[in-house]
Amino acid sequence: MLKRCLVICCCSILLCGTVRAQEISAIEKKARAAYAQRFTDSTASIQLQLQSLHQAEASHNRADQAICYAYLALTHRRLLHLQEFTKYAELSYHVAGTITDNRAKAYASWVMGALKSYIEDKSRALDYLLEAYRLFTQLEANDLCARIGADISYLFSPGSAEKVKKYADAALVYAEKSGDPESILHARLAVGSYLSDRCASGDPHTWQTAVDFFKQTIAFAEKEHNSIISKSNIGVAYINLAVLYISGAPPVDEKAFLACLEKAGAIARRYDLKNVYRSAIGLRGQFFMQKGEYRIAENLFKTGIAYQQALPYKDNYLLAAFYACLKDLAARQKDYAAYYAYDIPFTTYNQLKYDESTQQMLQNADARFESDKKITRITQLEQENKLQKKNKLLGYGISAVLLAGLIFMYRSYYFRQRYHQNREDILQQQQANNELRLQLMEKETLESLAEKLSLERRLLQSQMDPHFIFNALGNIQGMILQKDTALAVAYLSKFAKLSRQVLEHSRMEKITLEEETGTLKNYIELQQLRLNKSFDYHIVCDPTVDTHVLIPPLMIQPFVENAIEHGLKPLPVGRRGLLHITFTENSIDHLLVCTITDNGIGLTESRRRKTDDSHRSLSTKITDERLQLMLKDNPHTRLEIREQDAADGQGCVVTLYIPII
Structure with a gap:
């Protein structure tokens, strides 16, 4: 929770400084002033x-048009309006591409970099931002260079600590x-970010440096409080300095x-900064929990929940x-009892969080695909325009040759027709290639997502219970x-065979029922050994x-494990399972x-004795999720768990309806 609740992304846009090296237009000044009102009245x-x-x-x-589009795009980014953000960013880039004004091109590259960063296309975001950084450096727009330099440093984190430091220091x-x-506060936060990262990586000598730096940053912010628009920074x-205090060497x-x-x-509270307020509550709760003052910590966490639920949206x-x-x-x-009560809403919100993450991932993948599709189409149109210009020039040349003499008419006509036919064939081939490329890009996007989900499932399948091993x-x-060597060798062979089977099966999409039952036999016999032959088993097809x-x-082993661990193992001595x-x-x-x-x-007695729900989360829950995924292929897939009928005696019955591949 500490990482999620307390690390707040510094996303304010620095557009309030004055560009000293170049006079800006009256329209750009007006757009800047309007953009500065985004925190107080976005409408x-x-x-x-x-x-x-x-x-x-x-x-x-057209230069002012491109810049106005850029401001509108950045405003909609703050409001999380992806569609409008994309529309205005692409308009800015398109308009800037039709002129030679470097200032407009710098704004357009900047806003395209912000868009690619928003949809998690980091490599292209860096390309656009580095181009904007280069152009604004030439224009000596120091405030915008500071803003973009800080953004570049965040994009390089955590992959390249050297480049993170380089661009953060340059931004300052x-x-x-x-x-x-x-601009100064934003750049100082970027520098403080890489100092905090160095502390988190285990560098004890950086901690005091980071604390002193944030103290200086806070002193500067308090002094210039009225000149700073983004009060959230x-x-x-303050939040980042508090994180340093709590994560430093004890005593705090x-x-x-x-x-x-x-x-x-x-x-x-003063500026209605919801993220800052939630982070302060979460940090305070973490601190009192570490101190052992659980009642205070509990009240703080409940206050954070109540505050979040009172908002018009749910995080x-x-x-x-x-x-x-x-x-x-x-x-x-x-x-x-309280643990179980808290686990129910935790499971619900954790699943919703996962669903939102998946939806966001799909939305970003779709946005990247659409963006690439538009870029490809633009390139294709540019090629067609170049071809049309060349055709015009060729037509003028042929006309001049015809005026010079009728002798060259037939020859010129023949080669002109041949040229156009070749060009048409090339253009048709290029169009066919571009359409095929777009189809492949869409297919690769979907396949990569499916492959990722499949890999996550296989990783979950490949785990064996450490206690059992x-x-x-x-x-x-x-x-x-x-000295029971023969029996030890026999069981060691079973254990090795079971380990090999689990590793092999975890990499496979399907296996035969015979292989599954063989794995179950090895597993159950090893469990018999562990429990001193206290139960018998039968597998009947x-x-x-x-x-x-x-x-x-x-699919079946987790439920067999539950039956042994929570049903047969607790049986009293003398009663055979x-x-x-x-x-x-x-x-x-x-x-x-x-x-x-x-x-x-x-089931009833097992739940009464059970004090830790983690076992269920690592076995049965995974199988539940796999069965849910199989519902798309077979709607009759399901899992049933019940007590035995009173006439049949005590115990539990688990029925799995597994689709046959």
């Missing part, structure tokens, strides 16, 4: 910017040259830490983080110490079931029905 800010754009269009000044130099407090400085300077949070909270990431902290508090106090090896070691039928791998696994086939719905029955203590 009025957009209306004034549109008025500036209309003036630029009326005066036919340009900001100080500009004399603009807004002042709150960010409690007075300084709490003073920073009090200042950040006051700024957040599922923050809500999941707050509930995770409350779960941690309950675990430390061994209040398992430790106990199995311990029992085998006991056999060796007792209906005669109608083809053992070579293909099914997803490692029984695990019964049957396989039947539902040919109508194309399903393999697996029924796992045990005579253990039953």
Whole structure:
């Protein structure tokens, strides 16, 4: 939670400084002034910017049009309007591409870099921002160089610490040259960011340097408070200093830490900075939890949840983080009822967070694809325009040759027709290639997303319970110490075979039922060894079931593990356990029905004794998610878990309806 709630992205745009080296137009000044109102009245800010754009269009000044489009794009970025942000950014870049004005080209490259950064296309974002940085450097626009230099340093993090430092330091130099407090504060936050990163990487000598630097930054911000438009940056400085205090070597300077949070909270309340306010609450709660003052920490986390839920939008990431902290508090106090109560909303918001992340990833992938598609189309149109110009020039040349003499008419006509035919063939081939390239790009985008999801699932499948491995090896070691070499070798062979099967199956999309049952037998026999042969097992396949039928791998083992761990293992001494696994086939719905029955203590008693829900999260929950994914191919896929009927005795019955591949 600390990383999510307390690290606030400094996203204000520095446009309030005065460009000293070049006189800017009256329309650009008006657009700047309108943009500066984005924090106080975003609607009025957009209306004034549109008025500036209309003036630029009326005066036919394409450079001012490109700059006005850039301001509008950046305003919509702050409002999280991706469609409008994309539209105005591309308009700015298109208009700037039709003229030779370097200032307009610099703005257009800057806003395109911001767009690519927003949709997580980091490599292209760096290309555009570096071009804007170069052009603004030539124009000696120090305040804008400072802003873009800071953005470039953030994009290089954490991949290249050297370049992060280089551009952050350069941003601070340009900001100080500009004399603009807004630019200076933004650049100082970029420098402070890489100092904090060095502290987090384990460099103890940087901690005091970072603390002193942020103290100087805060002193500067307080002094220039009235000149700084983005008040959130002042709150960010206090929050980052508080993070340094709590993450430093103990003991924590409690007075300084709490003073920073009090200042950040006051700024957040005064200017309605929701992220700063939530971060201050989260940091304070983390601090009191570390101190052991759990009641205060609990009240703070609940305050953060109540504040977030009172907002017109829900930040599922923050809500999941707050509930995770409350779960941690309950675990430390061994209040398992509270732990379970907090786990329910945590699971809900965590799933919503995952869904939002997936949706955002798809949206960004679609935006990248559409952007690349437009760029390809623009390139194609440029080629067609060049071809048309060449055709015109060729026509003039032929006309001149015809006027010079009829002798060359037939020859000229022949070669002209031949030239046009070749050009038409080339253009048609280029169009076909571009269409194929667009189709391939779309296919690769979808395939890469599917491959990523498949890889995540395989990684989850490839894990074995460390406790099971430790106990199995311990029992085998006991056999060796007792000189029971033959039995130890036999079980060691089973363990090695099981490990190999799990590794092989985790890399496969499908395996046969025979392979699955073989893996289950090895696993159950090792569990028998671990539990001193305290239970028996039977695996029965209906005669109608083809053992070579293909099914997803490692679907059944988690439930067998639950039956042994939570059903058979807790049985009292003297009562022998029984695990019964049957396989039947539902040919109508194309399903393999697996029924796992045990005579253990039953679901109700198991839940009463259970104090840690992590085991379920690492096994049964993964299988639930895999079954949910299979619903698209077979709507009859499902999982059923119930107590045994009273007439059949005590225990649990798990029924899996697995689609046959």
